[in-house]
Amino acid sequence: MFLRFFRYFGWGDRKRAEADPISEADEGRACPNMPLLRDAKFAIGDVLRHRLHPFRGVVFDIDLEFSNTEEWYEAIPEDMRPERDQPYYHLFAENDTSHYVAYVSEQNLVRDESREPICHPDITEVFDYSDEGYALKQSHSN
Numbered sequence: 781m782f783l784r785f786f787r788y789f790g791w792g793d794r795k796r797a798e799a800d801p802i803s804e805a806d807e808g809r810a811c812p813n814m815p816l817l818r819d820a821k822f823a824i825g826d827v828l829r830h831r832l833h834p835f836r837g838v839v840f841d842i843d844l845e846f847s848n849t850e851e852w853y854e855a856i857p858e859d860m861r862p863e864r865d866q867p868y869y870h871l872f873a874e875n876d877t878s879h880y881v882a883y884v885s886e887q888n889l890v891r892d893e894s895r896e897p898i899c900h901p902d903i904t905e906v907f908d909y910s911d912e913g914y915a916l917k918q919s920h921s922n
Contacts, residue, residue, distance in 0.1 A: 819844060820867040821886055825907060825914040828871065829892040830884060836892045837871030837882055838914050840906055848883055862887050872900035 820842050822828060829836035846853065846864035853861070862885035869889060873882035879900040897909055907914040 820869075822867075822869060822889065822891075825916065827892045827894075827898060827913065828869070828884075828889040830882075831888050831890055833875075835873050835875040835882065836894075836898065837873030837900065838898050838903060838907065839869050840872055841870035843868045843870075846885075852883070872898060872903050872906075874898055874900055 822839055822842075824839050824842065826839045827836060828839060844867050846866075846868055848868070853864070856862070867886040869884050869886065871882040871884060873880055881902075895911075903909070903914070906917060908917055
């Protein structure tokens with residue numbers, strides 16, 4: 781599941797995506813109607829926190845529109861249910877008592893500026909951590 785966009789679009793990290801904008805020649809790719817990852821506000825490796833709930837996490841995958849089950853979506857109270865046609869982020873998440881994987885709409889996320897590491901046990905399999913943040917391990921990048 782995770783990193784499928786990296787493999788499909790050959791997208792390595794935010795710096796590369798910003799440095800190599802999609803050219804008109806790239807518009808002939810296999811799925812020309814597929815939205816581009818740069819349409820997402822956040823990138824893989826970003827540390828985010830939820831606007832309403834007390835958790836934060838590291839992005840490890842991005843769906844450019846809702847791609848979870850109908851049951852999951854319907855379980856959200858209707859007055860709080862986010863729109864489907866926005867990016868959704870898979871996070872290695874933590875709160876004060878546990879760690880888990882979260883699936884969150886873009887409208888409900890903001891950058892976490894604390895610069896504190898996330899203590900999720902799966903992070904070390906995918907990311908290296910430094911003072912600059914989370915970077916994909918060589919084995920997970922193109």
